[in-house]
Amino acid sequence: MDNKVNYLLRLGDNALILSQQLSQWCGKGPALEEDMALTNVALDLLGQTRLWYEYAAELEGAGRSEDQLAYLRDAHDFKNCLLLEQPNGNYADTMVRQFYFDTWHYFLIEGLTRSSDARIAAIAEKSLKEVTYHLRRSGDLIVRMGDGTAVSHAKTQAAADALWMYSGEVFAYDAVDEAMVAAGIAPEAGELRAQWLAHVAEIFAEATLTMPPADAWMQKGGKQGRHSEHLGYILAEMQFLQRAYPDAEW
Amino acid sequence: MIAAAAPAARSAAALSSAVAQIWAWLGAVPDPEIPVISIVDLGIVRDVRVAADGACDITITPTYSGCPAMQVIADAITDALHAHGVVQVRLHNQISPAWTTDWMSEAGKAALKGYGIAPPAQQVIDISGLRAGGRAAAAAVSRRAALAPTVACPHCGSQHTEITSQFGSTPCKALYKCLDCREPFDYFKCH
Numbered sequence: 001m002d003n004k005v006n007y008l009l010r011l012g013d014n015a016l017i018l019s020q021q022l023s024q025w026c027g028k029g030p031a032l033e034e035d036m037a038l039t040n041v042a043l044d045l046l047g048q049t050r051l052w053y054e055y056a057a058e059l060e061g062a063g064r065s066e067d068q069l070a071y072l073r074d075a076h077d078f079k080n081c082l083l084l085e086q087p088n089g090n091y092a093d094t095m096v097r098q099f100y101f102d103t104w105h106y107f108l109i110e111g112l113t114r115s116s117d118a119r120i121a122a123i124a125e126k127s128l129k130e131v132t133y134h135l136r137r138s139g140d141l142i143v144r145m146g147d148g149t150a151v152s153h154a155k156t157q158a159a160a161d162a163l164w165m166y167s168g169e170v171f172a173y174d175a176v177d178e179a180m181v182a183a184g185i186a187p188e189a190g191e192l193r194a195q196w197l198a199h200v201a202e203i204f205a206e207a208t209l210t211m212p213p214a215d216a217w218m219q220k221g222g223k224q225g226r227h228s229e230h231l232g233y234i235l236a237e238m239q240f241l242q243r244a245y246p247d248a249e250w
Numbered sequence: 251m252i253a254a255a256a257p258a259a260r261s262a263a264a265l266s267s268a269v270a271q272i273w274a275w276l277g278a279v280p281d282p283e284i285p286v287i288s289i290v291d292l293g294i295v296r297d298v299r300v301a302a303d304g305a306c307d308i309t310i311t312p313t314y315s316g317c318p319a320m321q322v323i324a325d326a327i328t329d330a331l332h333a334h335g336v337v338q339v340r341l342h343n344q345i346s347p348a349w350t351t352d353w354m355s356e357a358g359k360a361a362l363k364g365y366g367i368a369p370p371a372q373q374v375i376d377i378s379g380l381r382a383g384g385r386a387a388a389a390a391v392s393r394r395a396a397l398a399p400t401v402a403c404p405h406c407g408s409q410h411t412e413i414t415s416q417f418g419s420t421p422c423k424a425l426y427k428c429l430d431c432r433e434p435f436d437y438f439k440c441h
Contacts, residue, residue: 036419041417133439137417195387
């Protein structure tokens with residue numbers, strides 16, 4: 001598969017899987033405002049997914065539509081990071097996952113606005129204000145929960161520790177990522193990681209949370225299609241309609 | 251009407267007046283989610299062109315990547331122009347430059363306020379500085395920048411309001427409440 005198509009699918013898959021996960025909170029949020037916020041973030045991510053898939057499908061030239069990319073690929077063809085397929089868990093689990101992702105996503109998208117690929121730069125420019133808003137909100141929630149009650153602090157710290165090993169995959173560049181950096185399409189991993197660590201440290205300090213060690217062992221494999229069992233369940237629900245009723249349309 | 255124009259009328263002046271007419275018709279197409287404001291006042295329509303054969307090219311831009319109203323807006327534009335006799339309408343989606351609330355007209359902002367939605371107060375997320383990267387990018391999401399803007403209550407005008415939620419009934423709005431008249435209200439976020 002062409003490197004750029006692969007890279008675009010990774011961007012789209014990350015946004016789609018997290019969007020699907022957040023949609024699960026619809027009607028079940030801990031407060032009405034949280035319910036609306038998460039579904040709004042899910043909607044932004046779904047819109048971004050479509051922009052990435054649309055471009056990937058055009059470049060691929062195999063006649064696949066954005067819907068076919070979303071609904072007719074199996075788990076090993078998905079390239080999302082393992083962090084995003086981790087279960088919603090309790091609200092602290094969901095918000096820590098969101099905060100780890102939003103921090104990386106924000107600095108990545110900000111870097112992509114300077115991409116040598118004009119279409120990618122345009123999509124990044126469109127997405128940047130949305131992801132800025134996402135990150136401000138998730139950082140705010142981490143502070144409120146971390147520096148909240150003894151129970152909210154304990155749950156947020158536990159989530160921060162448990163999800164930490166999934167936070168490093170986005171910085172583990174493989175040949176696809178490196179080809180994008182060499183072509184001036186994507187930002188380098190080193191700078192992104194430094195920005196990510198600095199922002200997480202700033203928010204965790206204010207949230208009175210202990211940041212796990214930066215040199216901890218990290219999971220990887222999602223980008224290359226090696227997933228945990230969680231993704232199968234997510235896809236089973238997301239793809240059911242198209243699998244059961246092929247080519248069904250609204 | 252435009253399609254029926256005689257060949258002699260297809261001068262530059264005629265085309266320019268046809269473009270102005272199309273803008274006026276689009277100015278009467280309401281936003282599907284906030285019907286007191288038109289899609290032109292909202293800044294969604296970016297360009298109108300009329301070809302010599304009467305075909306009309308309309309360029310629109312989404313407010314948010316995932317705005318679910320875009321298809322409805324596209325259909326509403328086509329329907330409105332068909333109703334005015336424009337036979338061929340071609341719609342184009344453009345995402346760059348990215349839509350901003352700065353493109354909202356003053357008339358549109360006044361209409362929002364009259365409808366009970368506080369209009370955008372200031373440019374909170376200014377991405378022009380962000381593109382410089384590094385320090386500016388980090389500052390944009392620091393906790394100081396996350397403070398919500400002061401928004402006047404659209405009901406009683408009081409500045410004594412507070413944010414309830416950073417997201418409201420649609421992606422483009424946040425929820426506020428007035429601490430004086432006690433009414434909750436939507437705030438159209440700066441974007």
